[in-house]
Amino acid sequence: VWAERVQAGQAHEAERYLAQIRIIARTLEQDTGESLLADTVRRIDASGVSPPDGLLRGLVAYRDGRRVYVDLGPLAAERKLMEAEVLLREAECPLWELAQVYRAVAIGDENRTSEAQQILRQCVSRARASTVSYKALLATAQYHWALSEAVLGHWSASLAAASDSLALYSSLRERENAVAPHALISEDYDLIGQRERALDEGVTGLRAACAAGDYDRARATLAALCRAELRAGEAERAFSLTSLELEIASLSPEARHEADLFLRRGSALWHLGRLAEATRSMTLARDAAKRAPDAAMRTKLLADVDATEGSFLRRVDPNRALRMLSTAITFQRAATRPIVLPELYLERGRAFMAVNNLAAARDDFEAGLSELERQRSRVSEAELRPGIFDDASELFDEAIALLVRRGADADADAVLRQIERGRARAVLEQINAGDDSFAAPALPHVADVQRKLDPGTVLLEYASLPNQLVVIAIKRDRVVMRTIGVTRQALKTEAGAFVDRKGADGGPLYEALIAPLRDELRGVSAVNLVTDDFLQRVPFGALFDRQSRMFLVQQYRIATPPSAGVLLVTLQHLRRMPLLRHPRALVFANPTIPRAEYVDLPSLSASEYEAPKIGRRYVDANVFVGDAATAERFRQLAPRSDFVHFAGHGVINQREPFSSALVCAATAGRRGGLTAH
Numbered sequence: 001v002w003a004e005r006v007q008a009g010q011a012h013e014a015e016r017y018l019a020q021i022r023i024i025a026r027t028l029e030q031d032t033g034e035s036l037l038a039d040t041v042r043r044i045d046a047s048g049v050s051p052p053d054g055l056l057r058g059l060v061a062y063r064d065g066r067r068v069y070v071d072l073g074p075l076a077a078e079r080k081l082m083e084a085e086v087l088l089r090e091a092e093c094p095l096w097e098l099a100q101v102y103r104a105v106a107i108g109d110e111n112r113t114s115e116a117q118q119i120l121r122q123c124v125s126r127a128r129a130s131t132v133s134y135k136a137l138l139a140t141a142q143y144h145w146a147l148s149e150a151v152l153g154h155w156s157a158s159l160a161a162a163s164d165s166l167a168l169y170s171s172l173r174e175r176e177n178a179v180a181p182h183a184l185i186s187e188d189y190d191l192i193g194q195r196e197r198a199l200d201e202g203v204t205g206l207r208a209a210c211a212a213g214d215y216d217r218a219r220a221t222l223a224a225l226c227r228a229e230l231r232a233g234e235a236e237r238a239f240s241l242t243s244l245e246l247e248i249a250s251l252s253p254e255a256r257h258e259a260d261l262f263l264r265r266g267s268a269l270w271h272l273g274r275l276a277e278a279t280r281s282m283t284l285a286r287d288a289a290k291r292a293p294d295a296a297m298r299t300k301l302l303a304d305v306d307a308t309e310g311s312f313l314r315r316v317d318p319n320r321a322l323r324m325l326s327t328a329i330t331f332q333r334a335a336t337r338p339i340v341l342p343e344l345y346l347e348r349g350r351a352f353m354a355v356n357n358l359a360a361a362r363d364d365f366e367a368g369l370s371e372l373e374r375q376r377s378r379v380s381e382a383e384l385r386p387g388i389f390d391d392a393s394e395l396f397d398e399a400i401a402l403l404v405r406r407g408a409d410a411d412a413d414a415v416l417r418q419i420e421r422g423r424a425r426a427v428l429e430q431i432n433a434g435d436d437s438f439a440a441p442a443l444p445h446v447a448d449v450q451r452k453l454d455p456g457t458v459l460l461e462y463a464s465l466p467n468q469l470v471v472i473a474i475k476r477d478r479v480v481m482r483t484i485g486v487t488r489q490a491l492k493t494e495a496g497a498f499v500d501r502k503g504a505d506g507g508p509l510y511e512a513l514i515a516p517l518r519d520e521l522r523g524v525s526a527v528n529l530v531t532d533d534f535l536q537r538v539p540f541g542a543l544f545d546r547q548s549r550m551f552l553v554q555q556y557r558i559a560t561p562p563s564a565g566v567l568l569v570t571l572q573h574l575r576r577m578p579l580l581r582h583p584r585a586l587v588f589a590n591p592t593i594p595r596a597e598y599v600d601l602p603s604l605s606a607s608e609y610e611a612p613k614i615g616r617r618y619v620d621a622n623v624f625v626g627d628a629a630t631a632e633r634f635r636q637l638a639p640r641s642d643f644v645h646f647a648g649h650g651v652i653n654q655r656e657p658f659s660s661a662l663v664c665a666a667t668a669g670r671r672g673g674l675t676a677h
Contacts, residue, residue, distance in 0.1 A: 002044075003059040006051060018044065032172045036134045039094045058087030062099050065106075073294020074106035081106060094134070097123065101141045108148055110296040111335035117148040124161075136177075139168035143181050150188055153338045153375035159188050176212040179205045183221040190228040191339070196654065198228050215251040219261075226264050235271035242268060258288035259301045263308050270312050282309050303331035307340070311347040318354035325351060338375065342368040346395050358402060365399040369421065396422045397465050404470055404483060412472050412481040413446040416564065419463045419470075420444060423530070423563040444564045449474045452571050457526040460517065461564055464488040464532045469512065473520040480520055486512045492534050499537050506543040514543065514552065526557040530564055537652075585618040586641040587611050591629035591648045592665040594672035598651065601663065607647035614645055631664035631674045 002021065005014035018041070025037040044051060065080030081103035088096035101123050108116035124145055127138040146161035166181040182205025190198035202225045209218035222245045229238035242265040249261065266281030282305065289301035310324030325348040332340055345368030352361035372395065396418070403415045420443050449459055459474040469484040469491065494508050513529075514521070521527070529540055540560060541553030552558060561567040589611035590604045608625045615621035622637055624630075629648070638644050649663040651673070661673035 001063075003051075003056040007056050007060070032135070033133045034135050034172055035132060036094055036098070036137055039132065043091070043093045052091050054087045055091035055093055058084050058091055058093065058099075059095070061087060062095060065099065066102060069102075069106065071293060073292065073297055074109035075294050075296060078103055078106040078110065094132075097126070097134070098137055098140070101137065101144065105144050108144070108151075110294075111300055111337070113148055113151050113336040117145065117152070120145040120148060135168050135172055136174070139165045139172070139174075139177070142168070143184070146181065146184055150184065150191075151337050151339050153371075155188055155192050155375065159185060162188065175208050176214050176217070179209040179212070179214060179217040179221060182208065183217070183224045186221070187224040187227065190224075190231060195228070195232060196656070199225075202228065215248045216257075218248060219245055219257055223257075223260060223264065226268075230264065230267055230271075233271075235268045238264065239268035239272060259285050259292070259305065261285075262288060263304060267308055267311075278312070282312075299331065300335065303328045307332075307344055307347075310351070314347060314351035314354055318351045321351045322348065322355070338371055341371045342375075342395060344368075345371070346398065349398060353398075353402070358405070362399075362402055365395060365402065368395045369399060393422075400463055400470060401465055404465075404468075404481075412479050415463075415470065415481060416446055416449075416461060416472050416474075417443045419461060419472075420563055420565055423565075442565070444568050446472075446474055446479050448568060449564055450476050450479070452568055454526070456524055457528065458520060458524045459528045459530065459564060459567065461530045462513070462532065462535070464491055464535075471513075471517065473517055475520070475524070478520070482516060484512065484516050488532075495535055495538050499539075507546050509538065510543040510545050510552065514545070515547075521556075524556060526559070527552075528559045528561055528567055530561055530567070536560065536562070580642055582619045583642040584640065585615065585621040585643045585645065586634075586637050587615050587621060587623040587645045587647075588629045588634060588664070589623070589625045589645075589647040591625075591663060591672070592627045593649070593663055594666040597666075597672060598649070598663055601649050601651075604647060604649070610647065611645075618643070627665050629665050630667050630670070631672055632667050632670045634662075634664055634674055 002014050002017040005011075005017060021037070022041055025041045028034045029038040044055070047055060061080050061084035065077050065084055068080055069077035081099050085096050085099040085103060088099060100119065104116045104119035104123065107119065120141055123141040124138065127134055127141060142161045142165040146158045146165060149155075149158035149161060162181040162184045166178055166185065169175075169178040169181065182201050186198045186200075186202035186205060188198075189195075189201060202221060206218060206221045206225070209215075209221055222241050226238045226241040226245070229235075229241060242261060245261055246265075249258070262281045262285035266278045266285060269275075269278035269281055285308075286302070286305045289298060289305055292298040292301055306324040307328035310321040310328060312321075313324065314321035325344060329341065329344050329348065332338070332344065345364045349361040349364035349368070352358070352364060400415060400418050403411065403418060453459060453474065453476050455476060457475070459472075461472045461474070463470045466488050469486050469488075471482050471484065473480045473482070491509075491512060494512070498506050498509055531538075541551060541558050543552040544550075545552065545555065548555070559567075561570070589607040593601050593603070611623050611625055615623040622641070624633060646662060651661050651663055653659040653661070658676045659673075661675045664672045664674050666672035
């Protein structure tokens with residue numbers, strides 16, 4: 001406005017605006033150290049009574065570029081912001097850097113993700129290296145850089161950049177601007193399977209947006225939370241969130257928001273079985289997409305509509321669904337938006353299945369899994385990696401089911417490798433990271449397992465699919481693959497009842513998991529059970545065989561490795577270990593429970609009587625019970641021990657899995673929880 005008043009010859013009016021800007025700039029610089037606005041004012045003051053025409057035109061172009069984005073779209077905004085960037089840079093006004101950031105944002109919205117990311121990376125590097133404190137500029141650039149990394153499926157980079165942006169905005173006390181990185185961090189966490197963290201971040205961002213009265217950011221945060229609920233299969237919750245968003249839609253009426261809102265609402269309605277309403281919502285989404293002012297934005301929004309509608313149609317009109325999904329995949333690949341490709345390949349693969357094109361379905365499932373693995377490789381934090389595959393369980397289900405569908409011709413080796421593909425890869429990576437003598441993780445073949453199993457040992461690898469249970473039984477001389485007619489939900493219900501001791505004796509689980517394999521278990525003395533995650537809490541030794549009136553632990557030696565791959569690596573390592581003449585043992589029994597941390601855990605007093613007996617089996621044994629069984633002592637002595645016997649509580653933390661703990665006695669300097677970290 002100041003620049004416009006100067007151009008119009010309204011010197012007095014211009015000076016009035018500039019005086020107000022000086023106050024704001026001085027306050028920002030004094031209170032937070034942020035000097036971008038102050039340096040801009042200093043540049044204006046240095047120009048004297050006749051500011052350069054380029055400076056004036058640059059400032060007006062910057063304002064116009066930010067404004068036309070909403071009315072005319074990113075292409076028009078990019079042109080104006082480019083003009084502003086050039087003019088302001090020539091005029092030595094620091095606002096040129098902010099113009100460049102927003103030009104990159106416009107380029108990204110033109111579906112030129114890689115180009116935008118390159119510019120943003122330069123902006124961030126330059127701002128970090130600068131001796132001048134432009135915190136808000138850096139925070140803005142890092143947020144949009146984080147967004148571009150997320151679109152490309154680079155999760156660790158996105159989380160790091162968004163977290164840095166959030167920290168900067170918080171240090172500047174810009175709570176309103178902090179909403180955007182909160183929402184992005186929420187969606188990043190959700191897409192890598194960290195649902196609890198995602199919810200915490202999203203709710204925090206939503207509260208901040210509502211407190212600030214920023215309805216545009218509130219809508220963006222509601223959208224992120226809604227997508228998370230849809231991915232989790234919580235259609236009712238997702239629908240409720242879209243209803244909240246509709247309440248404030250009139251306060252932030254952008255076509256791109258409307259198209260996305262009605263897409264998500266239509267998806268929720270479809271999954272709730274309200275098909276007529278879902279169809280109307282999809283029509284509204286397509287109409288809103290067509291109203292987008294910019295051609296590139298229209299293309300993107302219509303591709304999103306095709307993707308969602310194609311997913312619905314595959315059940316009733318698979319050929320039309322194939323056309324729509326193929327259009328969406330082509331666009332997303334060309335626009336370098338791999339974030340959505342796994343889900344699109346899943347849906348198109350299902351459509352191919354519906355028209356009995358099994359080869360094309362297999363190719364699509366493979367393409368989706370390969371893209372997931374590529375995105376997973378971009379996560380540097382080991383604790384975050386497993387969730388990516390957990391969140392994409394349907395892709396694995398379909399790929400395994402397609403292999404099993406071949407019936408008698410099904411290849412047990414191919415099925416095993418597909419099951420193992422998404423199972424416990426992070427465990428293997430962590431083992432390798434800690435010990436160079438361990439082999440690199442690889443998908444095992446059936447023959448690999450057979451060679452390393454001892455005689456009298458069987459590996460039972462289970463995969464529970466929605467409508468059946470697949471099990472591969474591997475012995476040194478025989479491999480059998482069976483399907484058992486028990487649904488995943490039935491297994492989950494029975495396992496939950498057994499673990500929670502709700503009157504279940506484990507008999508039904510024995511009948512589902514063990515009894516159908518009686519022939520394969522003849523002559524076997526040791527059983528390795530590899531199961532899905534929801535079965536890993538089941539104490540398999542306590543499963544009861546009603547026919548023999550015996551528990552499973554009375555029939556076989558039992559081990560529960562997280563995967564066949566982990567078992568093979570462990571056996572290989574074990575066989576390289578020297579024979580121990582005088583093994584050292586560490587025995588922990590009934591550690592005193594820190595009641596401040598763990599309120600309801602019962603004492604395990606019987607284990608105190610067992611501990612000395614176990615210790616006497618070894619020439620060299622350290623036995624600790626009660627107050628002496630401290631976390632600090634465990635950390636000191638366990639690495640020096642050949643055997644560790646721990647008879648205490650293990651506590652699972654569902655919100656932060658790596659904070660799950662073995663409960664030890666506390667000391668003055670250390671809490672009692674010995675976490676996975």
